[in-house]
Amino acid sequence: MSEKENPLVGIASITSDHNTRDPETFEIDVDAANRQHVGLRDSLGELTVDQKFYILKRIEQENLEDLDDLPPSAVFMIDKVAHLDINEASVVLQKFLEDHKDDVNISIEYYDFIESLAQYQSSEVSYESSEKAGSLSSGKARNDSSSNEKEDAIVHELSVESDEPAKWNTIFDWDLQARTEAGLIAFWSPYPEVRAVTDPFDDPETPCETVRVYFLGLLWVIIGTFINQYFTERQPGIGLGSSVVQLFVYPLGTLLSKILPAKKFKVWRWTLDLNPGPWSHKEQMLTTLFYSVSGGGVYASYFIVTQKLEMFYNNPDFDFGGQILLVFASNFLGFGLAGIFRKFVIYPVTAVWPTILPTLAVNKALTKPEKKENINGWKISRYYFFFIVFGISFVYFWIPNVLFNALTYFNWISWAAPENFNVATITGSFTGLGLNPITSFDFNLIGTSGFAVPFFAQLNSYLGTVSALFIIAGLWWTNYKWTAYLPINTNRIFSNTGKPYSVTAILGENKQLDQQKYELLGPPFYTAADLVVYGTFLALYPLNFFYVLLTDWKKIKDALVGLGRSFNFKKRSSTYDGFEDPFSTSMKRYPEVPEWWFTIILVICVVLAIINVQVYDLQTPVWTIFFALGLNFVFLLPFLIVYASTGSSLSINVLLEMIIGYALPGNGIALNFVKTLGTNIDVQAENYITNQKQAHYWRIAPRALFRVQILSVLVHSLVATGTVNLVLNTVEDLCTPLQPQRFTCPGSTTIYSASVIWGVIGPKKVFGGLYPIFQWCFLIGFLLVIPCWALKKYYGRTLIGKYFHPIVFSVGMMGYAPYNLSYATPSIYVGFASMYWVRKRYTAWWEKYNYILASGIGGGIAFSAIIIFFAVHYHGYSISWWGNDVNSTVLDYYSPRRLNATVDAPDGYFGPRRGNFP
16 A cells, blocks of 8 residues: 555644754644544655554554554654654664663663664674564665565564564664664653653643633642641541542533633733633643642641640740741742752653652543553553542442451451460561561552552562561560560650650650659660661661762762853853753743742741741741751752652651750750751652652643742642641640540641650660660661662672662661551562563553553542541441451550560669669
8 A cells, every 4th residue: 555645734843843952843733633644654754664563562552443543642753763863863872871871760671772772883793583584684674675675574574464562672673773762762751651651742832821720729729738737637637639639620620611701811911811722631730730739738737736735835925927937938948949959850861750650640541632542452541441440449448448447457367376476576467577478458558659669669678678577576586775575566665664655754844854754754765666767767868868979970960060050140051951851852942940039939938937936936046947958958869869760758857856856955846846847848849849840741831830839839838827727726625635536636746756755855865875876877878888889880780780779778678667568568569560560561551551550549549538537437437347356356456565574674664774864
C-alpha cells in the first residue's frame, strides 16, 4: 500500500521544527492533533512502515487496535525520530552517558545498550538480533534504500509480523535504533515511568490559570483545611487527601464548563474568561496542585495547642495574632527555600520524583482522550479501569476496617501460640519485631508506595529493616542499657520501674524542671528499638550530607553556578540555563519566576518569626530562627536529592531537637518553637517542590503555579488557625485521655512530651548520661561515607555498586518504634511484582495501568475511610467476634518484657542509683 500525503497540515510543530533547544519544537495544537487520523502508513519522514512500528514498540504503543489512527504522542515521536540527524543523535547519546552515569533509575542493561550504540563504529561488528534473523552488519535503513533487504527483513521480523516485544537491547539496525533512543531522550524522557504519565509535547493555548481553577481551588482548600485541621487532634483522625479531592474536582470542573456563560470581563490589565471551553487537563492539574500544596492541617497547630491549654504550657497571652505570625512564618519559609532549590531538584531530568507519578496518572486518565488498545487481552481504558479499582477498593476496605480487623494485622503465628513469649517478641505485629512472611491483607497498611517507588529503593529499605531487626534483638536479649526491662519495640518512654514515663510528674508550677521531683522519678529510658532508631538518625545526618556531596558534586556545583548567575541583576539569564531536556526546554516559553521573588518571601517570613518571639515572649532567642533556617539550608538539599531519585524522605527534627536541647537546656517552649519552625521548613519545602515538579512535567506556567501556591497557603493558614481556635474554644475536655469524642490530642501530647524530654530535661542528661553511644553515632555516619562512596565510584557498573544506597538502607533501619518488619514485608511483595516483574515483562501494561492501579486503590481507601469514620467509628459502633477480637488475645498485644523491674532489678528499679541520676 502506498503511503498517503502528510495529513498533519496545520500542525507544524510535529512535522517541521526539530531543534531540541527551541521551545516551539515541543508545541502542537492538541485539539487539532486529536481530530486528525494519522496512520502508520501515512508519510512521516523517510521511514518504512516496519521502522515506524518499531518506534511504536519502543514507546509501548504497538498494541493499538487501529494503526490508522495513532495517538498524537506516537505521531510526534515518529516524526522527530525520522528527522533526527544521526550525528546529532550520537551527540545526544554521548551526553546521556555522561549525565546518567550514576543514575540509579537507569538500569545497567539500558545504560550498556546506549553505550553500545554510542560506541558503534562501522559494519565490521555484527550483532545477533534473533534466531530467525541471524546476524547482519548495520547500516542505514531508509525507505529509499533498496539494497538493505536484510535489515528491512529484521525490522519486519521484530515489528508487524511478530508478537514479540521490541528487542531494544540488541543492535540490528544501528541507524534506526540510535535515532530512536536519542529521540526518546531528546524529545521525551529516557524513563518509562515518566513517559507513562506525561506527553512529549505541549499546547500553550490550553486553558490553565482560569477563573474556574481559582473558584474550585479556593473552595476545596477551605473545605479540606477545615476538615483536616478540625480532626487533627482526634484519635483516630480523619483526612481529606488530594487523591480524593482530585476526583471531585473533575466532575465539578466539567460542570462549570457547561453552565458558566462564555463571557469575558476586564480586571485592571487582565481579561478574564469565565468559560474558555471544555475543562482542560492543565486546569485539572493546577486545581489539584492548588489543594495539595496546603489542604491538610498546619504543623504549627500543635505548638498553639500546647501553648494555650492549661494542662500543657498554659500561655493565654499567645493570642490569634501570635498564632497567625507563627503559621505564616512556618508555612512560607519552606516556600522561599523551594524556589531557590529549583535548579537542584526540579529542572534536572534525573530528578524523577517517583512518588508524584500516580497523581499525574489519575489526572491523565480523567482528562486526556486515549486510543483503543489491546494489551495482553486488556482493552479497558485508563478512565474506566481507575473507577473499577476505586470501587473495589472502596468496598473491600470495609472488610479489614470494620468486619474482619484481623486481616489488617494478620498475626497468625501469634494466634497459633498466643502465650509464647519468644513468638510474640519475634513475630508479633504490635510490639514485636514483625518477622512474619504474611502480615496483612489491608492495603491501608500495605500502602501504595510499592507501585511507585523504584524497586532498588524498596529493596534497600527492606534490607535495612531486616538488619535492624537483628540489632534490636541483640540489644534486647543482652539487656543493653536495661532494655530487657522494657518492651522490645515501642516509641513510648519509661521510668526505671518499667512504667510509662510521666513528663508532668517532673515539672513544677512554672512548667520547668523540678529537680526534687526529677530525683524521685529519675530519667526516661528508651526501648531497644528506639535506641536503634535514634542512633541511625544521628548517623544518617553526616552520612547523607557527605555521601550526596561526593556522589552528586558535579550536579550540585553546576546548579550553584546557575543560582549565582540568576542573582546577577546586571546580566540577565534564564533560570533554565544549563538544562536542555525536553521539559525544561518547552518551559522556556513561559515567563519565569525570578529567584528574588522567593528570596523576598524568605526575608518577610524571617521578620515575622522575629516579631513573633519578641512580642509574645516565647522565651526563644532570635539567633535560633537563623540557626533553624541555616540548618535546613545545609541539609535540605541532600535530603531532596535522595527523595527525588528514591522516594525516601528524611527530616531534620531529631538533629534540631538535640542541638537546641544542648544549647538551651531547661527551655521546652523554645525547643518547641524552633522545632515547629525548622521541621516545617523541611516538610513544606518538600511539599512545594513536589508540586513544582508536577507542574514542570505537565508544562504548567511557573507564574500561574506561583500565584496559586501563594493564595492557597495564605487562605489555608487563615482557615487552619481559625479552626484550631474553634476546637480550643468549643471542644470540652480537649486532650484528656477520656474525651468523649476522642479528641485526645495524640499529636500535641507527643510534641509536648518531646519538648519536656529534649528541652526541659535536655539531651545532656538523657544521651550524655544514659546513652553515651549516641555521641559516637555522628562519627560512625561520617566514617561510613568513604567506603560507600568508593563502592559507588569504582564498582558503579556492578549490581551492588549501582543499586546499593546507604541512605535508603539507613532509612529502612528506622522502620521501628512503633512500626516493625510486618509493615514492610507486604509492601516489598507489591514492589517486586509491580516495579520489577510486571515492569520488566509486561512493560506496555505496566505503563498504562500501574499508576492507575495504585491511585485507584489509594483513592478508594481514602474515600471509604471518610464514610466509615462518620458512619461507624464516630458513633462507636463495633462488631465483636473472633475476627475482630483475636489480636487482643495474644501476648504481643500487651507489650511483654523479658525482665520484671520489681522482681529482677536491685531495689526494685533498674538503671543508675538514686542520687546518681544524670
